[in-house]
Amino acid sequence: MSDLLERLRERGWRMTAQRRVVAEVLDGEHVHLTADEVHARAAGRLPEISRATVYNTLGEMVSLGEVVEVTTDRRAKRYDPNAHRPHQHLVCARCGTIRDVHTSGDPLSQLPADERFGFTVSDVEVTYRGLCPDCAAGA
Amino acid sequence: MSDLLERLRERGWRMTAQRRVVAEVLDGEHVHLTADEVHARAAGRLPEISRATVYNTLGEMVSLGEVVEVTTDRRAKRYDPNAHRPHQHLVCARCGTIRDVHTSGDPLSQLPADERFGFTVSDVEVTYRGLCPDCAAGA
DNA sequence: GCTTGACTTGGACACTGTCCATTGTACGAT
DNA sequence: ATCGTACAATGGACAGTGTCCAAGTCAAGC
Ligand SMILES: [Mn+2]
Ligand SMILES: [Mn+2]
Ligand SMILES: [Zn+2]
Ligand SMILES: [Zn+2]
Secondary structure, three states, rough: OOOOHHHHOOOOOOHHHHHHHHHOOOOOOOOOOHHHHHHHHHHHHHHOOOOOHHHHHHHHHOOOOOOOEEEEOOOEEEEEOOOOOOOOEEEEEEOOEEEEEEEOOOOHHHOOOOOOOEEEEEEEEEEEEEEHHHOOOOO | OOOHHHHHHHHHOOOOOOHHHHHHHHOOOOEEEEEEHHHHHHHHOOOOHHHHHHHHHHHHHHHOOOOOOOOOOOOOOOOOOOOOOOEEEEEEEOOOOOOEOOOOHHHHHHHHHHHOOOOOHHHHHHHHEEEEEEHHHOO
């Protein structure tokens, strides 16, 4: 039983086979799958699970704060079960590999008050881009 | 004649009515329009301009480094003619207003060497989110 | 075991963006 | 000024991602 599934059950979720496999697929470190990747892997265990259910379930997990959406490209959103420790992402521009990284300071504090235009700034999203070692080596 | 159009002509662009109106629509400060918004405004001056041409033209401007793509939400890409001064964006989570902002330091330097995993890091994208004064006031 | 409201399903639909064959045109050459 | 040609514009088909809905199914409490 994954920690994620445990937390969801504590929140009163009705436990279904579909939700179980989605939670299981998302279990682990450095996981950043698209909804359709989640669907493909979930279908490996539960062949008839539908796309709509995967989208619904992921959306609910995001609403509950147990999964975060990550947008590192303009294609599909990615779903990240590492929701309880703020972090940023480092993306290879060539192969798409994504690594969790941590900045040396709080990026929010880098925005001076006179650059906030009266906004109540509550969140910042940082994506670093470059080439991973393999791609930089021409692999 | 916009500065943007001037620069494009210097690069040997064949000048067409369509490219002119797209460049004119993109002229100005704090402009962050989607492709379809550009198309709608361009069609105000040149009714028969096609969606494909707007997409082609914007893509060419991006390739030439005269316009930058901005992804502040998971809907449409936005096109920013402010391509010659690096900056970040501050977005209202409620109404979508986008402001250009400048951080106090270079965000790239905030990623320590031991968090780079051997990547050649060349770029960083920072998006601040919050509520603009109007939305915070409940307007 | 029933009952019931929550959950799942498949498919239609919307939005953004790409592609391509055809038609049109800007611009250098004459 | 006209022409020829390579480059550009067009519109419609198509693809990827995500949402929505009506109908069927099921988990969980009684
Ligand atoms: Mn992550
Ligand atoms: Mn901008
Ligand atoms: Zn790579
Ligand atoms: Zn606002």
